[in-house]
Amino acid sequence: MTVQELKEKLGLRELCLPEPDREVVTGYAGDLLSWVMGRAPADAAWVTIMSNVNIVAVAMLRDVAAVIVAEGAEVGEDVIARAAEQGINLLASDKSAYTLCVEIARSI
Amino acid sequence: MSVPLKFHYIVSGGDFTSAGNASVQAKKALRQLGFDPETIRRVSIAMYEGEINMVIHADGGTADIIVYPDYIEIILADKGPGIPDVELAMQAGYSTAPDNIRSLGFGAGMGLPNMKRYTDDMQIDTVVGEGTTITMRVNT
Numbered sequence: 001m002t003v004q005e006l007k008e009k010l011g012l013r014e015l016c017l018p019e020p021d022r023e024v025v026t027g028y029a030g031d032l033l034s035w036v037m038g039r040a041p042a043d044a045a046w047v048t049i050m051s052n053v054n055i056v057a058v059a060m061l062r063d064v065a066a067v068i069v070a071e072g073a074e075v076g077e078d079v080i081a082r083a084a085e086q087g088i089n090l091l092a093s094d095k096s097a098y099t100l101c102v103e104i105a106r107s108i
Numbered sequence: 109m110s111v112p113l114k115f116h117y118i119v120s121g122g123d124f125t126s127a128g129n130a131s132v133q134a135k136k137a138l139r140q141l142g143f144d145p146e147t148i149r150r151v152s153i154a155m156y157e158g159e160i161n162m163v164i165h166a167d168g169g170t171a172d173i174i175v176y177p178d179y180i181e182i183i184l185a186d187k188g189p190g191i192p193d194v195e196l197a198m199q200a201g202y203s204t205a206p207d208n209i210r211s212l213g214f215g216a217g218m219g220l221p222n223m224k225r226y227t228d229d230m231q232i233d234t235v236v237g238e239g240t241t242i243t244m245r246v247n248t
Binding site: 033035042053054055062063 | 213222
């Protein structure tokens with residue numbers, strides 16, 4: 001399933017979608033960035049409540065397919081701009097991290 | 109024998125908005141050189157953790173990547189406070205990062221363990237009050 005399809009299916013808000021056709025092969029949830037940096041699988045939809053600018057670097061270095069900021073956490077314009085610059089798909093949702101992961105698992 | 113390729117990056121201290129920039133640049137450079145994605149991931153993750161450490165603890169430093177025929181060397185050098193107990197610092201979960209850093213999602217005590225995990229060799233040279241140099245090697 002592509003990031004664009006996942007966005008539509010889960011009703012995610014698009015903050016920045018430079019690579020809509022990237023394939024999502026798995027999901028991952030985590031907020032401790034060093035932990036995520038050591039563990040997140042490539043091509044995952046990464047669900048987090050972290051919304052500071054460092055999520056973009058982590059997403060880029062781990063090659064995740066998309067970052068989904070969960071639970072209505074606010075994402076600053078600087079973060080969205082950085083994601084656009086680095087080609088990172090950035091989505092948001094009011095749903096909980098748990099709900100999003102369940103929905104991702106049912107979709108892919 | 110050809111001269112190894114070198115990349116030099118400055119890591120600015122105390123600036124979390126640009127933390128990770130050097131690793132992202134290094135990743136792009138290695139991608140252009142045609143390294144396989146797994147090698148690139150290992151180098152850039154190890155470098156990112158080092159970069160974050162230098163921002164948190166040492167007011168910045170330098171990062172060098174040297175590409176040899178069969179391995180990539182990453183040298184991270186700072187003039188920070190040094191590491192008093194390297195063995196303790198290497199334990200997963202041990203961290204001296206302050207609360208404001210933790211609120212950003214760092215300070216999980218995974219930095220040095222991740223660096224070791226993602227490289228084939230890692231040497232820490234540190235002197236309290238003078239600084240730390242970490243040399244890592246990723247076989248290609």
